[in-house]
Structure formats: structure tokens, C-alpha cells
Amino acid sequence: MKMIPQSLRGVWALLALAGVLLWGTAPLRAAEEHAAAPTAGAHAEAAPTEAAAGTAEGHEAPAVVPVFSLKQFAFSYLTAYMFCLSLCLGSLFLLIMHHLFDAGWSVSVRRVPEQLASMLFPHMFLLLLPILALQNQLYKWLTIDPATDHALDVKKALFNRTVFNILVPFLVLSWGFMAHRFRSLSLAQDKDGAAIWTRKARVLSAWGIYWFAFSLTLGCFYLMKSLQYQFFSTMYGVYYFAGSVWVTWITVWVLALILQGRGPLQQVVHNRQILDLGVLFFAFTVFYAYIHFSQYFLIWNASMPEETFWYVRREHGTWKWVGFTILFGHFFVPFLALLNQDVKLKPAMMLPIAGWAWLMHYVDMTFNVMPVLSPAGLNLTFWDPLLWFGMTGILLFGFWKRFHASPAFPLRDPRLKEAVTHHEIPPAPESASAAVGVTTAAHH
Amino acid sequence: MSASTNTSYGLLASFETPADIMDAAIKCRDAGFTKWDVFTPFPIHGMDAAMGVKKSQVGWFTFAGGFTGFFTGMTMIWFMNSHDYGLVVGGKPLFTPLYAFPVSYELTILFGSFATLFGLLFLNRLPRLHHPLLAVKNFKKATDDGYFLCIEAGDPKYAPEVTRTFLVEQCHARLVETVED
Structure with a gap:
């Protein structure tokens, strides 16, 4: 546990290397793509419904969007925003689950997701404002007349400017409200240790889980899925959810380890918490793959143009390789790496996996957002790492300040004792542990 | 089992609470016994570590x-x-x-x-038709409210009287019975 700084250096090196590779070769690959596929033809093939509806993007948007343009900035910004929103919404989900299941083990790490989720207000709300300001750059449906486009006409009850501008800020505010309520209930319990605060949090979770599921789906429909408003997928919400919670588990794992290793959680967070956070991260590795495979498989199997165009565009040019990166990097690599139980307690393994998970979730967000801007293939600009690191930096810096402004764990939660004392058995002396035979395995 | 001179299978110690048997298991583990096991009506969290059981294969x-x-x-x-x-x-x-x-x-x-x-x-060498422990009348409580620890006679550190004294005095067993083979 004391080797964090060294391992962290490894993580940053890995991230930097991946960044250099992706970013540095982008112009080369873009040029290659350009030569290989004339853009006009590419567009017509990539979006049959868009073409059918008479709004083929290829005829309007220039093939390459200038780096210094509002459009490029808006798309890079949205990708980074969706990544940060994942961490906050994932943390909110962790809190809801903690209270719904009346969990004991996670009490000692609970303040990490509490503080992280509370970044939904004001930070994530303020960071939303540029998206609202740049809405015309991002969402094409805002600028076309529903009467000329059947695909939009049938969805105009939701997809119109008024509802968008009221509902999206409202959703973010409602998440902020829930997160701050969890946090303030928990902080109130620090003062008197009364069980009523736990009960209130449970009541909040009970209705909150319904609102969370509904609002998260609506939120990512508006912010991300509506970039291609013709698309249909009822799994899109749970797909964003699965990736979000996945990246949140590993983030909380790393934060818990850092706070345990050199600080305030030393006395209350033990191997058990670290292991279980890792186990749940592993579970969501599988869950995400299950969800994303299901979405792809059902669309592939049904083969209806109003659904397939979304994936057809993402199999075009270098996007195909981004898709394979998600298949192998988002699932197979972490799955196989985490299959052995002991790995979840080894920082030397888990910290690089954490860096990798962050990168993969960002790739996943890019895969969702960016093909709309550059159909020919992946085209990273300096905006992407800048906004990604910048926004996560703001988020984590704000989190760190907020975390240290109040007690590091729920001081007087009635279940804290359960979390701290449960399952802690003194380890066997070296000689004895090696001598236990096969017969004792009958206990499993 | 051929190592022991009598026909006993081992010693069966009974305990009253999960905490007692957990404590006893830690002591047996640290005393270096290799052929022993515990029997409880329900899984006790942490017993694996208390017994020093290695990760399952x-x-x-x-x-x-x-x-x-x-x-x-x-x-x-x-x-x-x-x-x-x-x-x-x-x-x-x-x-x-x-x-x-x-x-x-x-x-x-x-x-x-x-x-x-x-x-x-x-x-686990299963299934098997009979086990010496099933002949002990008291052992039926292992599925209800009894907590048992059995050290087999085949254990290299087993010595009938010394082990019995160890179970009573060090592990605070409520009752220690000899199990016939």
C-alpha cells in the first residue's frame, strides 16, 4: 500500500503513452482515410435514414471541421462532460444502493461517493452551461423543421428547443439535489449519531432509484443519443449507466486506497472494503459487456435501417478499430486481468487497470459522440485531452477540497462498527499456514 | 490413521458460540495441526482465515x-x-x-x-457412504446449535492426552469426546 507514488507514475506514463499514440498519429490516419474514402460517398452509405429523410449530413457539413471552431470545441467538450457526469452519477448510484440494501461494509468508504456525487452541484451544473450555449453546434435537430423530417416529427414532443432547455438543466439540478441530500443527512448524523438519518436516506433511496433510472436515461438521450436523433435504442440509457458505474467503482477503489494509505481512512478501511470494491468493478466489467453486446446484437439481428445506421457509421474508417478497442480493451483485458481474486488487492495491478479503465471509458464516450462530427474516422484534436484532463481535474480538485472540509468517514453511523470490525481475522504465522491439508477445503 | 496405535478417529470438541469456535480455530491453526476441521450449523464469516485454509483450487x-x-x-x-x-x-x-x-x-x-x-x-473426496463422526450422537447438533472442532488421530501432532488437554485448557472446549473409527 505504500507504493502508491511509484505505481501512479506508471499509470500516468501509460496514459501519456496512449495519448501520444492516439493523438500523434491522428493526422496521419486522417490523411490515409481521406485518400482511401471520398467523403461524399462515405456519408451517403453511412446514414441511410438520414439520407432517406432528406437531411443527409454529408451535403451540409464540411468534411473536416476546423480545429479552431465552435463545433469542434463543442463536441470535445461534450465528450469530456459525459465522462465527468459518469463519475458523479455512478457515485450517486453507489449511495442509493448502499442505503437500499442497508449495507454495512461500505459505510467506511461511503463519504468518497457522497462527496464525489455532490459535485453535481454546482460544478457539473455550471459545466453544463457551455453545452446549453453551444446547443446549435451539437444537436442538429434543434435547427431543422420537424415538418420536413419524419424521424424528428415523431419525436418532437421531447426533441424541441423549449423542452430541451427546461428539462436538461432540471435533470442535472435534480441529481444535484439528491446528492446533496445524501451528503447533508450523512453529515447531520456525524453530530448526534441518531438512526433517523439512516432511515431518511433510505426513504430518499427508495423513490430515488426510480427517479435515477428514469432521469439518467432521459439525460443521456438528450445529451448524447440525440446527436443522431433518428436512432432508436431502449438500451441506450442502461448502456451509459453500466459504463458510468464501471468507471466509478475503480475510481472509488483508487481514492479509497490513497485515503487509506496515507490518510484519514487508515483506521476504518480494510482489505475487505478494497476487495469488495474491486469485486464490484469486476462485476460491472461483465455487466457493461453484456449490455453493449445485447444492444449491438439485437440491432444486428433485426437489421432495420433506422437502427443499424448508428453502428454502420461506427464501423466506418478508423471507427471500426475504436469499436474493436472497446470490445477488447473495455471487456477482455480487464475481465481476464481481474479473473483472479487476489488481483483486486494488489495496487501494482489495479492502478494500471484503473488508468486503463479511465481511458476506455473516455474511448467509449468518444465512440458515442465523435462519429457525428467526423464520420471518416477518429480525429483527435488537442481539445480532447485538454478538455478531458481539464474537466476531470476541476472535478477531482473540487472533490478533494470538499472531502477534506468535513470528516473523512461517517463518524457515528450505527453501522460503522460492522464495517470496521467485521471479517478481520489475524493472519496465520508462516509455518502454520503452509501446512493445512486438502481435507479442510470441505468448508467451501 | 495407521500412524496411531489405537482405533480412534480423533477428538471431537464442542463449543457454545461462533466466537468460541473461531477462537479455538485460530489456536489450532497456530499450534500447527494439519488434519482437523470445524463443523458449524451455518457458515461463519472469516472462518477460512481463522483456520488458515488456503485458497480453494x-x-x-x-x-x-x-x-x-x-x-x-x-x-x-x-x-x-x-x-x-x-x-x-x-x-x-x-x-x-x-x-x-x-x-x-x-x-x-x-x-x-x-x-x-x-x-x-x-x-473433497465425495460422495462417501459413511463418516466416523456421524456415529457420535452429540454431533447431530452440528446442524442445529452445536459448534464442533475435530482433530484427527492421523495428524502428526496428535497425541491423545496432550491434544485433549490442549482442547480443554487452551481452546476452552465445553466437552471433548473420543471418536471411534
């Missing part, structure tokens, strides 16, 4: 089973739908891992769980 059986299942599914579907008797469904390719995945995935689980079950039975 069953996972390897599961992995081998799952791996076999996955490739059985893929190979079977490729052979049947593409190689042996090409079958066009919905204008899709004759074979792609995509549509073969759900079935392969199910076979991964099926073979994995079979391998887990049979691996578990194999490692």
Missing part, C-alpha cells in the same frame, strides 16, 4: 470447464451451420462469432458450473 476446474464450453459452442455452431450443412438465416453470414456468442456463452456457464460441482466433489 475449485476455480481452476471452473475456468477449464468454462473455456471448454465456450469453444465447444463456437465450434459446434461453425460445424453445423457453416461447414457441414450451410444454412442461410435472414441473409446473415453462414458463420460469425456474433450470433454464435449467446449459445457459446450459455455453454460456458453450463460447463463451468458442471466443472465446479464435480471439481468440488473430487477435491
Whole structure:
């Protein structure tokens, strides 16, 4: 546990290397793509419904969007925003689950997701404002007349400017409200240790889980899925959810380890918490793959143009390789790496996996957002790492300040004792542990 | 068992609470016994560590089973739908891992769980028709409210009187019985 700084250096090196590779070769690959596929033809093939509806993007948007343009900035910004929103919404989900299941083990790490989720207000709300300001750059449906486009006409009850501008800020505010309520209930319990605060949090979770599921789906429909408003997928919400919670588990794992290793959680967070956070991260590795495979498989199997165009565009040019990166990097690599139980307690393994998970979730967000801007293939600009690191930096810096402004764990939660004392058995002396035979395995 | 001079299977100590038997298990572990086991009406969290039980090897059986299942599914579907008797469904390719995945995935689980079950039975030398402990009348409480710890006579550190004294005085057993083989 004391080797964090060294391992962290490894993580940053890995991230930097991946960044250099992706970013540095982008112009080369873009040029290659350009030569290989004339853009006009590419567009017509990539979006049959868009073409059918008479709004083929290829005829309007220039093939390459200038780096210094509002459009490029808006798309890079949205990708980074969706990544940060994942961490906050994932943390909110962790809190809801903690209270719904009346969990004991996670009490000692609970303040990490509490503080992280509370970044939904004001930070994530303020960071939303540029998206609202740049809405015309991002969402094409805002600028076309529903009467000329059947695909939009049938969805105009939701997809119109008024509802968008009221509902999206409202959703973010409602998440902020829930997160701050969890946090303030928990902080109130620090003062008197009364069980009523736990009960209130449970009541909040009970209705909150319904609102969370509904609002998260609506939120990512508006912010991300509506970039291609013709698309249909009822799994899109749970797909964003699965990736979000996945990246949140590993983030909380790393934060818990850092706070345990050199600080305030030393006395209350033990191997058990670290292991279980890792186990749940592993579970969501599988869950995400299950969800994303299901979405792809059902669309592939049904083969209806109003659904397939979304994936057809993402199999075009270098996007195909981004898709394979998600298949192998988002699932197979972490799955196989985490299959052995002991790995979840080894920082030397888990910290690089954490860096990798962050990168993969960002790739996943890019895969969702960016093909709309550059159909020919992946085209990273300096905006992407800048906004990604910048926004996560703001988020984590704000989190760190907020975390240290109040007690590091729920001081007087009635279940804290359960979390701290449960399952802690003194380890066997070296000689004895090696001598236990096969017969004792009958206990499993 | 041939090492011991009498015909006893071992010593069975009984305890009243999970905490007592946990404490006793830690003491037996640290005393270096190798052939011993505990019996409780329900799983006691942390008992593995208290007994010093090493990580179970069953996972390897599961992995081998799952791996076999996955490739059985893929190979079977490729052979049947593409190689042996090409079958066009919905204008899709004759074979792609995509549509073969759900079935392969199910076979991964099926073979994995079979391998887990049979691996578990194999490692535990099960099934068997009788066990000396079942002849002890008091032992029936192990499925109700009794907590038992048994040190077998085959343990290299076993010595009838010394071990009995150890169980009573060090582990605070409520009762220690000799189990006939």
C-alpha cells in the first residue's frame, strides 16, 4: 500500500503513452482515410435514414471541421462532460444502493461517493452551461423543421428547443439535489449519531432509484443519443449507466486506497472494503459487456435501417478499430486481468487497470459522440485531452477540497462498527499456514 | 490413521458460540495441526482465515470447464451451420462469432458450473457412504446449535492426552469426546 507514488507514475506514463499514440498519429490516419474514402460517398452509405429523410449530413457539413471552431470545441467538450457526469452519477448510484440494501461494509468508504456525487452541484451544473450555449453546434435537430423530417416529427414532443432547455438543466439540478441530500443527512448524523438519518436516506433511496433510472436515461438521450436523433435504442440509457458505474467503482477503489494509505481512512478501511470494491468493478466489467453486446446484437439481428445506421457509421474508417478497442480493451483485458481474486488487492495491478479503465471509458464516450462530427474516422484534436484532463481535474480538485472540509468517514453511523470490525481475522504465522491439508477445503 | 496405535478417529470438541469456535480455530491453526476441521450449523464469516485454509483450487476446474464450453459452442455452431450443412438465416453470414456468442456463452456457464460441482466433489473426496463422526450422537447438533472442532488421530501432532488437554485448557472446549473409527 505504500507504493502508491511509484505505481501512479506508471499509470500516468501509460496514459501519456496512449495519448501520444492516439493523438500523434491522428493526422496521419486522417490523411490515409481521406485518400482511401471520398467523403461524399462515405456519408451517403453511412446514414441511410438520414439520407432517406432528406437531411443527409454529408451535403451540409464540411468534411473536416476546423480545429479552431465552435463545433469542434463543442463536441470535445461534450465528450469530456459525459465522462465527468459518469463519475458523479455512478457515485450517486453507489449511495442509493448502499442505503437500499442497508449495507454495512461500505459505510467506511461511503463519504468518497457522497462527496464525489455532490459535485453535481454546482460544478457539473455550471459545466453544463457551455453545452446549453453551444446547443446549435451539437444537436442538429434543434435547427431543422420537424415538418420536413419524419424521424424528428415523431419525436418532437421531447426533441424541441423549449423542452430541451427546461428539462436538461432540471435533470442535472435534480441529481444535484439528491446528492446533496445524501451528503447533508450523512453529515447531520456525524453530530448526534441518531438512526433517523439512516432511515431518511433510505426513504430518499427508495423513490430515488426510480427517479435515477428514469432521469439518467432521459439525460443521456438528450445529451448524447440525440446527436443522431433518428436512432432508436431502449438500451441506450442502461448502456451509459453500466459504463458510468464501471468507471466509478475503480475510481472509488483508487481514492479509497490513497485515503487509506496515507490518510484519514487508515483506521476504518480494510482489505475487505478494497476487495469488495474491486469485486464490484469486476462485476460491472461483465455487466457493461453484456449490455453493449445485447444492444449491438439485437440491432444486428433485426437489421432495420433506422437502427443499424448508428453502428454502420461506427464501423466506418478508423471507427471500426475504436469499436474493436472497446470490445477488447473495455471487456477482455480487464475481465481476464481481474479473473483472479487476489488481483483486486494488489495496487501494482489495479492502478494500471484503473488508468486503463479511465481511458476506455473516455474511448467509449468518444465512440458515442465523435462519429457525428467526423464520420471518416477518429480525429483527435488537442481539445480532447485538454478538455478531458481539464474537466476531470476541476472535478477531482473540487472533490478533494470538499472531502477534506468535513470528516473523512461517517463518524457515528450505527453501522460503522460492522464495517470496521467485521471479517478481520489475524493472519496465520508462516509455518502454520503452509501446512493445512486438502481435507479442510470441505468448508467451501 | 495407521500412524496411531489405537482405533480412534480423533477428538471431537464442542463449543457454545461462533466466537468460541473461531477462537479455538485460530489456536489450532497456530499450534500447527494439519488434519482437523470445524463443523458449524451455518457458515461463519472469516472462518477460512481463522483456520488458515488456503485458497480453494475449485476455480481452476471452473475456468477449464468454462473455456471448454465456450469453444465447444463456437465450434459446434461453425460445424453445423457453416461447414457441414450451410444454412442461410435472414441473409446473415453462414458463420460469425456474433450470433454464435449467446449459445457459446450459455455453454460456458453450463460447463463451468458442471466443472465446479464435480471439481468440488473430487477435491473433497465425495460422495462417501459413511463418516466416523456421524456415529457420535452429540454431533447431530452440528446442524442445529452445536459448534464442533475435530482433530484427527492421523495428524502428526496428535497425541491423545496432550491434544485433549490442549482442547480443554487452551481452546476452552465445553466437552471433548473420543471418536471411534
